[in-house]
Amino acid sequence: MRVRAARLRGVSEHASNVTPPGRPALDPADAGGLDASDALTLLGNGEITVTGRLVEASNTTLYCEISLDGVSGRCVYKPVRGERALWDFPDGTLAGRERAAYLVSEETGVGIVPPTVLRGGPFGVGMVQLWIDVDETVDLFALTRSDDPQLRTIALFDAVVNNADRKGGHLLPAPSGRIYGVDHGVTFHVENKLRTVLWTWRGQRLHADEVELLTCLREALDGSLAGTLAGPLTDAEINGLRARVVRLLTERRFPTPSGDWPAIPWPPF
Numbered sequence: 001m002r003v004r005a006a007r008l009r010g011v012s013e014h015a016s017n018v019t020p021p022g023r024p025a026l027d028p029a030d031a032g033g034l035d036a037s038d039a040l041t042l043l044g045n046g047e048i049t050v051t052g053r054l055v056e057a058s059n060t061t062l063y064c065e066i067s068l069d070g071v072s073g074r075c076v077y078k079p080v081r082g083e084r085a086l087w088d089f090p091d092g093t094l095a096g097r098e099r100a101a102y103l104v105s106e107e108t109g110v111g112i113v114p115p116t117v118l119r120g121g122p123f124g125v126g127m128v129q130l131w132i133d134v135d136e137t138v139d140l141f142a143l144t145r146s147d148d149p150q151l152r153t154i155a156l157f158d159a160v161v162n163n164a165d166r167k168g169g170h171l172l173p174a175p176s177g178r179i180y181g182v183d184h185g186v187t188f189h190v191e192n193k194l195r196t197v198l199w200t201w202r203g204q205r206l207h208a209d210e211v212e213l214l215t216c217l218r219e220a221l222d223g224s225l226a227g228t229l230a231g232p233l234t235d236a237e238i239n240g241l242r243a244r245v246v247r248l249l250t251e252r253r254f255p256t257p258s259g260d261w262p263a264i265p266w267p268p269f
Contacts, residue, residue: 026039150179
């Protein structure tokens with residue numbers, strides 16, 4: 001997959017410093033014409049038909065067709081029973097963490113995580129996420145080394161949710177020009193677990209709009225968002241999320257690698 005250097009330069013030179021807040025969670029051009037509202041209704045209530053499996057995924061990841069009242073789409077279904085046991089995350093919690101990541105993405109208005117629900121399916125309860133079409137001309141390696149402002153926003157989002165596995169392949173450059181982030185199963189740990197290929201902005205000062213975004217998130221966590229997250233996350237994990245937001249607001253800088261934990265996931269792509 002390749003992207004022309006001019007394309008990367010054009011994005012960096014003409015876009016704003018941060019992803020515009022409040023943008024929809026989904027561009028219909030990236031998901032077969034569905035908007036975010038219709039996608040959530042379809043994902044939450046549609047009939048799921050498994051048609052394939054993403055064999056390179058570490059956990060059971062199924063490619064599915066989903067339909068409801070004449071509306072159809074494609075989705076990824078990750079049943080809880082197919083989650084691989086991890087030494088540092090409780091068993092059976094990865095699907096819920098993916099849902100929680102979507103909720104935080106929606107609350108902040110950054111539109112990073114595609115519409116995601118937690119529901120029953122052919123193999124039991126699991127995470128169901130709308131399938132995003134990918135622009136196959138984009139070179140992911142070149143993209144991750146660019147200063148695309150959308151990646152800056154994703155890097156900040158990862159610091160907030162404590163993403164332990166931001167690989168290059170977990171970035172989806174879509175036909176609309178948007179970049180989505182997926183595979184958020186190992187997030188929200190109470191200990192610092194940040195591992196990412198997006199360290200371009202390490203130590204840099206936050207922009208005013210990023211501070212505003214974090215301030216709004218802190219206020220939401222003091223309000224109804226904490227209750228919404230109480231389903232997929234524990235109280236300790238919600239408190240950890242709040243503490244990370246407060247720390248980012250206090251330091252007003254992107255985090256730097258801690259040295260206590262590998263900074264980059266393996267493999268990175």
